[in-house]
Amino acid sequence: MANRDQPVNGKASTLSLLKSGNLILIDAGRTTFWSTTTFSSSKVHLKLNNNGNLLLQTSQGATLWQSFDSPTDTLLPGQKLTDQAFLLSSRSTTNYSSGFYKLFFDTDNSLKLLYKGPNVSSVYWPTPYNTPSTNGRSTFNISRIALLDSLGSFLSSDGFQFNSTDYLARLHRRLVMDPDGNARLYSFNENRKIWEVTWLAISASCSVHGLCGANSLCAYHPVNGRTCYCMQGFKVKDPNDWTQGCVPEFHEENLTCSSKKNVSVDYVTLPTTEFYGYESRVYNVASLIECQNICTQLCDDCKGFQLSFNSIRTYNCYPKTVLLNGRDSPPDYSGDTYLKLPKEAFLSSKKPLKNSPMECDSNLAQPLDRFYQKPRRNSTLYFLLWFSSAVGVLELTIILAVWFFLFRTNKQPDHEDQRLLLSATGFQRFSYAELKRATKGFSKSQEIGRGAGGVVYKGKLDDDRVAAIKCLSSSEANQGEAEFLAELSTIGMLNHMNLIDMWGYCVEGKHKILVYEFMEHGSLADYVSSNTLDWKKRFDVAVGTAKGLAYLHEECLEWVLHCDVKPQNILLDSNFKPKVADFGLSKLLNRDERGSSGFSRIRGTRGYMAPEWVYNLPITSKVDVYSYGIVVLEMVSGKSAMETHSLDLSSRGIEQRRLVTWVREVVEGAPNTESWVEAVVDTKLEGKYEISQVEALVKVALQCIHDDMNQRPSMSQECLLFACDGTMMVVVMATIVRQTYMSGSGLF
The missing domain is CATH 2.90.10.10 (Bulb-type lectin domain)
Structure with missing residues (x-):
């Protein structure tokens, strides 16, 4: 500081x-x-x-x-305490001026705590009446250095060392010389977000010198803590600052010796109390009366005396010139104190109130006598400045009023149109600032997906909902706002348990953003090649995906083509139930446009795209059927459609095949159903699957990926197949087989 x-x-x-x-x-x-x-x-x-x-x-x-x-009053881990760098306490917890307590290396090279008051000073730690060796200190090392580390260990060159109660934990720590005269080590508790004391120099708080001032005693109470109180015949000098101690309620000249008459004094017994230091000398006496006479003869140089039994069966008499550092019933002291008072003070003074809470102000503010002369003000320049400011404010007010009038006149119809469009979508409109805040500034750490359509972030909205926030790419967002909102109004009519829920959107300038519900388990792409999904979950995903696509193709008022069915666009909720995503702005057509749809560019992902995209054929819902068939083969086999896979051809050896070709050749080359099912199904399932369901899924998938789009079934046929079992499944299978036979495929 x-x-x-x-x-x-x-x-x-x-x-x-x-x-x-x-x-x-x-x-x-x-x-x-x-x-x-x-x-x-x-x-x-x-x-x-x-x-x-x-x-x-x-x-x-x-x-x-x-x-x-x-350092001021704090030592941090790695910071050295030396003979030049010491800790000096603050005056109080809120007044940071120099206090009375100091942690330093003394001239004997040992680490000590010193009370340095306005008039007196004394060392109080380690035990001052012991020798350094008795206190476990060495005075022969002149390096004078101490260090605290982050594990909670403190080591000093005089041999003093300690470990915190949470030693070895790597925490934030600080050793502080506190205003109450105690040195404490604080460790930061990350869970509770507070600083906790993990070591202190003095456990008996009243051992600190100067806490209660002259003519007072320090006592410790379990409820009120450390308290100060005045002795009989004295009153507190400043209730807000007990370090100033107590002053006599009697005239001090009554204790002064006179050659003309004897001093009329008496002594009050203070059992098991101690005042450290400031005795004129130590006398060896045989009785209490002998010590009392010594104090009486010393007149005003003796304010009282202490008497304690010594090892040679006599008494040590300590006449006190000043009554400082008083302690009531210290655990390490067995003597008594005798306070000298004028006899008239016995009748007028009250007995002290022990253990009463101290009424004190810990601020102890000290006003600074400091004045600053303000520069002389030029009145003419000051007037011109205010006049020009007033004119400027008037001009700005007129400009804003004109702009507001023109804006309201010209822009009101657009706001009305926008209001109608917003009511038609049924979605919440978010501001760009709110979504930026939800994604921590669209941080890379919040990114959960990326594709040609844009980047998807995980975000927490202002209402604490967790959302998936998709920023559309420039190619997807270049349409006008009215067209964008019109398509959103159509999406708002879609409602199916296997379609992702859209919560809202944002349209601000070049930014077009969609806000979806967040799916806990991400996309199917994360699980195709893992053993997380057992066969039942895979089968349910296939069924649910087919239902969602069938709804888009045949049950909506508008005809919706997805155009990019792939594992990345099939999301899984907390129960691994599938929801088709990214269907929003793919392609919306009226029902009478289904036979003549046109696209300005190829859409989809390589490996999942139907042949129609390549040969410039009409684009229908069968492109989604094709992509769906590829996804089903990936789920059954656990293999990627983007890679080649080894196929054992007995006559030609091992050759590499794409997934579709690989499955076809395995099915056609197997002697029976069980053998090709075992060869095709994912080995990570470890044989835990239904053969009939695998057979149905693979055959439907192969039918879906037929090169001729007219030979592919619709998604509603697939949903019917998956929803049935037993005899009904046989009937549906027979229908598909009959369609295949009539087409001349010969596959089955």
């Missing part, structure tokens, strides 16, 4: 890095309050490391200054 006892005022203050290499802090009065007093002929930069160290470095990497060399 720069200049903590005379800090900057917080208004118009600047921290500047000069070209000369000096870092300076300037107050509002243009006074330099602090600087690094550094110089560099090369460029410099200021950098804050992750360990909390602020460094001023040259372009060559040389460190000119670092904050780790000047």
Whole structure:
């Protein structure tokens, strides 16, 4: 902390890095309050490391200054405590000026805690009346260095060391010289988001010196914690600051010795209390009366005395010149204190109230006597400035009013048309800003899919719904807004359990975005070559996909062609139920256009495209049937349509075939159904499948991928086949076989 006892005022203050290499802090009065007093002929930069160290470095990497060399009240892991770098507490938890407590290396090379008050000072940790060796410290190492690491271990050159209660956990930590005089290690609890004490220097809080001031006692209560109270005959000096202690309620001159008469004093017994330090000398006495007489004869140089039994069966008498660092019933002390008071004070004073909560203000604010003279104002220039500002505001108001009038006049019909279009779609219209916020700025980390139609992101909407957000590519989004909304209104009429639900859209400038429900298990493409899907799930996916496509082809008021059926566009919900996706803006036709549809360009994905696309034949719903057949073969075999697969031809050896050719040749070359089913089905199923269902799926798939689109069944026929079993399935199969026979295929 720069200049903590005379800090900057917080208004118009600047921290500047000069070209000369000096870092300076300037107050509002243009006074330099602090600087690094550094110089560099090369460029410099200021950098804050992750360990909390602020460094001023040259372009060559040389460190000119670092904050780790000047700690205030906190030591971070990796920061050294040395004879020049010590910790000095703040005045309170909110007043950061210099406090009374210091963690430092003393001249005997050992680490200590010091109370340095306005008038007196004393070391209180480690136990001050013990020798360094008794306290486990070595004074023969002159390196004077201590270090805390991120695991919670602290080691000092004088032999003192400790480990935190959560030692070995790699956490954020800080060793703080707290305003109450105790040094504590804090560790950050990530779960509770709080700093927790994992070590402290002093467990008996009243052992800290200077907490309660002169003529008072420190006591610890289980409920109220550490408290201070005045002794009999004294009253608190400042209830808001107990460090100022207590003052007499009697006239102190009554304790002054007089040669003309005896001093009328008496003593109040304070059992098991201790005042550390400030005795004139230690006397060896035989009785209480002897010690009392010594204190009486010392007159105003003795405020009271302590008496404790010693090892030679006599008493140690400690006459106190000042009553400081008082403790009530300390666990490591068995003596008593005797307070000297004028006899009249016994009648007028009240007994002290122990363990009452302290009424104190922890801020202890200290106003700074600092004044800044404002620059003299040029009245003429000031008037001209205000006049020009007023004229400018008036002009801007007129311009905005004219623009608003013209905008309302010319644009109102467009807004009305847009309102009608929005009501027709039935979707929520999202703003681009909301979707950008939901996807964390369309972050790469949120991307869950990418294709020719655009990029799909996972996002969390403002209402906490998780959505799949698709940004259409430029080729998909180049249509006009009215045309785009018209197509959305048609999509809004689609409603089927095997079609993905669209929640809304965004149209802003060049941005056209669709918002769908989010599918937990992604697309079928993620599971075609894995063992996640058992046979029942695969069969259900085939059935559900066929139902969704049949709905698009034959049950909608508008005729919808998907034009890009592939595993990536078949999504799976939490129960692995399929939903066809990306059908939205593929192709919408009226029913009377089904025989004469035209496309400006080839659509679909290589490996799943029907021959009609290549030979420029009319595009009908049979292109989706073809693509569906390829997807079914991939699900049954677990093989990709984009790759070649090995086929064992006894006469010609091993040859490579595309998936469709490979399946056809395996089926035609097998002696019976069981053998080709076993050869075609995915080995990851480990034989756990229904042979009849595999046979039905493969034969329907082969029928779907017929080169002649007229020989392919419709999606409704496939749905009927999958929905039936037993005798009904035989009837439907017979119908398809009859159609195949009449076409002259000869496949079956």
